[in-house]
Amino acid sequence: MSSSAPAAPSLHYPHYEPPAEGQRLELAPGIGWVRMHLPFALNHINLWLLDDGDALTAIDSGFGIERTRTAWEQVLAADPRPLRRVIVTHHHPDHIGLAAWLAARDRATVLMTQGEFLSAHAVWNQLPGHCIEDMVAQFRSHGLDDTRLAALSARGPAYRRGAPELPAHYHRLFAGDTLQIGAHRWRVIVGYGHAPEHASLYCAELGILISGDMLLPRISTNISVYAATPGADPLGWFLSSLQALCELPEDTLVLPSHGHPFRGIRARVDQLVEHHRERCAALLAECAAPRCAGELLPTLFPRELDTHQVMFAMGEAIAHLNHLETQGALTRDVGADGLIRFSLRR
Numbered sequence: 001m002s003s004s005a006p007a008a009p010s011l012h013y014p015h016y017e018p019p020a021e022g023q024r025l026e027l028a029p030g031i032g033w034v035r036m037h038l039p040f041a042l043n044h045i046n047l048w049l050l051d052d053g054d055a056l057t058a059i060d061s062g063f064g065i066e067r068t069r070t071a072w073e074q075v076l077a078a079d080p081r082p083l084r085r086v087i088v089t090h091h092h093p094d095h096i097g098l099a100a101w102l103a104a105r106d107r108a109t110v111l112m113t114q115g116e117f118l119s120a121h122a123v124w125n126q127l128p129g130h131c132i133e134d135m136v137a138q139f140r141s142h143g144l145d146d147t148r149l150a151a152l153s154a155r156g157p158a159y160r161r162g163a164p165e166l167p168a169h170y171h172r173l174f175a176g177d178t179l180q181i182g183a184h185r186w187r188v189i190v191g192y193g194h195a196p197e198h199a200s201l202y203c204a205e206l207g208i209l210i211s212g213d214m215l216l217p218r219i220s221t222n223i224s225v226y227a228a229t230p231g232a233d234p235l236g237w238f239l240s241s242l243q244a245l246c247e248l249p250e251d252t253l254v255l256p257s258h259g260h261p262f263r264g265i266r267a268r269v270d271q272l273v274e275h276h277r278e279r280c281a282a283l284l285a286e287c288a289a290p291r292c293a294g295e296l297l298p299t300l301f302p303r304e305l306d307t308h309q310v311m312f313a314m315g316e317a318i319a320h321l322n323h324l325e326t327q328g329a330l331t332r333d334v335g336a337d338g339l340i341r342f343s344l345r346r
Contacts, residue, residue: 010264010267011217011262011263011264011267011268012262012263012264013217013260013261013262013263014253014261014262014263016033016260016261018033018035018044018046018260019033019034019035020035021035021036021037021071022070022071022074022075023074023075023078024049024075024078024079027253027255027261028206028208028253029051029183029206030050030051030181030182030183030184031048031050031051031206031208031255032048032049032050032051033046033047033048033049033255033261034046034047034048034049034071034075035047036062036063036068036071036072037063037067037068037071038063038094039063039065040308041309042219042258044258045060045062045063045094045095045257045258046255046256046257046258046259047059047060047061047062048060048210048255049075050181050182051181051182051183052081052084052085052181052182053182054081055081055082055083055084055085056076056079056081056082056083056084057083057084057085057086057087057181057182058083058085058086058087058102058108059087059089059201059210060087060088060089060094060095060096060099060212060257061086061088061095061096061097061098061099061101061102062094062095062097062098063093063094063097063098063162064093064097064098064101064161064162064163064164064165065097065162068097068098069098069101072098072102076105082106082108083102083103083105083106083108084106084108084109085108085109085110085111085181086099086102086103086108086109086110086111087110087111087112087173087179087199087201088110088111088112088116088167088199089112089116089198089199089200089210089212089213089257090112090116090194090195090196090197090198090199090212090213091112091116091117091119091120091123091195091196092195092213093159093161093162093163094162094257095212095213095257096112096116096120096163096166096167097162097163097164099166099167100165100166100167100168101165103167109170109171110167110169110170110171111170111171111172111173111179112167112170112171112172112173112199113172113173113174113190113196113197113198113199114172114197115195115196115197116195116196116197116198116199117167117170117172118196119195119196120163120166121166122228123157123159124159124160124163124166126157128228129226129227129228129229130226130227130228131157131227132152132153132155132156132157133153134227134228135152135226135227135311136149136152136153137227138225138226138227138230138318139152139294139314141334141338141339141340142292142293142294142314142317142318142339142340143292143293143294143295143339143340143341144293144294144297144310144314145294148307148310151307151310152307152310152311155307155308158308173188173190173199174188174190175188175189175190176188179201184203184205184206185203185204185205186201186202186203186210187201187202187203187204188200188201189201189202189209189244189245191214191238191241191242191244191245192234192237192238192240192241193221193223193234193235193236193237193238193239193241194213194214194221194222194223194234194238195213198212198213198214199212200212200214200215200245202248202252206253207249207251207252207253208252208253208254208255209245209248209252209253209254209255209265210255211245211254211255211256211257212256212257213256213257213258214241214242214245215242215245215254215256215265215268215269216256216257216258216259217254217256217259217260217262217268218259219258219259220272220275220276221238222312222315222316223235223238223315223316223319224312224314224315224316224318224319225315225318225319225322226315231322232322233319233322233323233326234319234322235276235319235320235322235323236323236326236327239273239276242269242272242273243269245265245269246265246266246269248265250263250264250265250266251263252265254268276320279300279320280320280323280324280329282299282300283296283299283300283320283321283324283342284324284329284330284344286299287330287342287343287344288343288344289343290333290335290341290342290343291341291342291343292339292340292341292342293314293317293318293321293340293342294314294317296317296321297310297313297314297317300313300316300317300320301313321342324342325342328345329344329345330342330343330344330345331343331344331345
């Protein structure tokens with residue numbers, strides 16, 4: 001995730017105190033909020049446990065460490081019903097990390113989109129375009145310095161640390177699918193840019209959107225270009241997906257994966273659009289002469305970055321430069337040294 005401006009004043013936060021780790025807080029009839037620890041600067045993830053008749057459905061599973069397993073055991077011990085389904089919004093390890101473990105516990109079905117299922121397995125198995133070597137090569141071509149490249153290589157593939165095992169089979173979700181979960185119907189909304197086919201869930205009866213990482217109240221979702229799709233415009237896809245969320249009623253209660261539940265979809269979307277516009281403007285101002293993404297990291301992230309953050313920052317810098325190229329504002333050239341540089345279109 002990348003930092004963003006403070007949440008707009010027009011956002012409204014219902015007065016919910018986050019649940020303690022290992023506890024479930026009832027937000028609405030049949031909707032339980034569970035919060036789990038993350039071992040990063042972003043130190044928590046919100047998970048959702050829904051009443052499903054004589055069973056339960058979990059939305060996302062948390063990071064695959066023993067602390068999260070212990071917390072889940074405490075949550076599930078408080079309800080005698082088994083898990084029937086585990087819905088995974090997307091393939092990032094804090095969301096899919098314990099999905100296989102949870103599903104095996106009660107022989108639950110895992111539900112997710114095909115793009116997320118296949119991406120998870122591609123990263124887990126370090127397939128071409130999804131492996132550390134290809135990521136480092138991509139960042140090298142975009143001008144990242146040798147010291148940081150070496151740190152990324154030494155760090156190695158971290159995905160399995162958060163997702164020690166993956167589901168071997170799943171029920172495929174499509175955009176527009178309707179899921180009956182207990183007494184309520186939920187529509188699948190697929191968004192793009194943060195992940196290949198991120199699934200959010202909307203219940204019109206309850207006026208609730210489980211947004212995953214597509215819409216967060218106080219930080220901006222990371223948007224990265226991956227080695228498998230070097231010329232992609234994920235920022236453009238993400239901004240289009242945000243506009244689609246604006247079709248939901250303004251009083252919708254948004255349940256995000258990080259931060260607090262809030263109301264004010266359009267206000268938050270407007271803020272995020274402006275945030276990315278400002279980032280693009282800052283990059284344009286630096287590209288009067290040809291510049292590499294690696295050179296432009298301080299423009300977008302004027303602070304010290306650890307190795308984990310460098311990975312996200314480079315992906316996001318390339319995403320903004322690719323977007324400006326797609327919009328016709330920048331041109332891309334590959335120099336004799338093999339480096340990709342962007343400059344203002346003349």
